[in-house]
Amino acid sequence: MGDPSRLLEVASLREQVERALSSRIVSGEVAPGEVLTVPTMAAEFGVSATPVREAMLDLARRGFLAPMRNRGFRVTEVSLDEVRQLREVRRLLEVPPMRSLAGHVPDETASRLLDLAAEIVRAGEEGRFQDYLEADTTFHLTLLELTGNRFLVDVVGELRRQTRLTGLVELAESGALTESALEHAELVGLLVDGRGDAAADLMSRHIGHVGGIWSGERED
Incomplete structure (x- = not known):
């Protein structure tokens, strides 16, 4: 043994x-x-x-x-079709909870989410991509944990483990990565203010941006 x-x-x-x-x-x-x-x-x-x-x-x-x-x-190469399918699944899973979570984010969790949002921006600007990805994943899963649905958290966590991005280095240099990263803090603000529809819309756009980063084909 x-x-x-x-x-x-x-x-x-x-x-x-x-x-x-x-x-x-x-x-x-x-x-x-x-x-x-x-x-x-x-x-x-x-x-x-x-x-x-x-x-x-x-x-x-x-x-x-x-x-x-x-x-x-x-x-391996990235399949654009798989990327689009993953983007759609993430939208189906992550957008609706924003409406129910609005106005129900504890102060302590909001503070933690804002700290993570700041780290996502810093890591992206400094080219610390492993830290960027880990902070980004922690942010989204921490947010979903507020639903109390561990199956939802597990499924989204596994989806994120399977995802691929392309050109993250180039996006960081152009500033596009920072633009996407800043949406995390904006999302926290909308949830704290109880603006569920706006938070859901922002999450949908954010996933679209990230999906575009995965495929190199950003949505407007």
């Missing part, structure tokens, strides 16, 4: 490598078609091959990577 502490260490390293690699793929820092190898990634992260291989296999199961026999893993 293996050493439990050693198993936990490997699992922790795998999760760290997976988060780092997925953020690079999602942000476009690693382009579709690029081939990644376990030895190269292990050397870059300064860890053994085992957690890197497991992380890359996890990313392959999520559709981010495709195994190549005796060569490593190829970064």
Whole structure:
């Protein structure tokens, strides 16, 4: 039987490598078609091959990577049709709750959401894309937790784990990423003020922007 502490260490390293690699793929820092190898990634992260291989296999199961026999893993292309479908599902799940949550956001949660909104903007402006993605996910899931529906939170969380963006670096340089990021604080303000319809409209537009970032084809 293996050493439990050693198993936990490997699992922790795998999760760290997976988060780092997925953020690079999602942000476009690693382009579709690029081939990644376990030895190269292990050397870059300064860890053994085992957690890197497991992380890359996890990313392959999520559709981010495709195994190549005796060569490593190829970064997969983004399907625009899948992106549009994911955008529509997110709208169906995340827009309606804005109306019921309006006027019912506790002060403590509102403060936390505003802190996350500020971090999303800072991370985007500073090019810290892993921090940007993690803060963005935490913001949206924290908001949905207010519904008390854990199934909704789990489903949206899984959808976000499967999503891909393209050109995030270029969008950050152009300022478009900051524009989208600023909508988080605006959304909190609308919810605190009890403006449910306006919050729902903003969430729908925001998901459209993000969907456009995923596909490189922003909605107006």
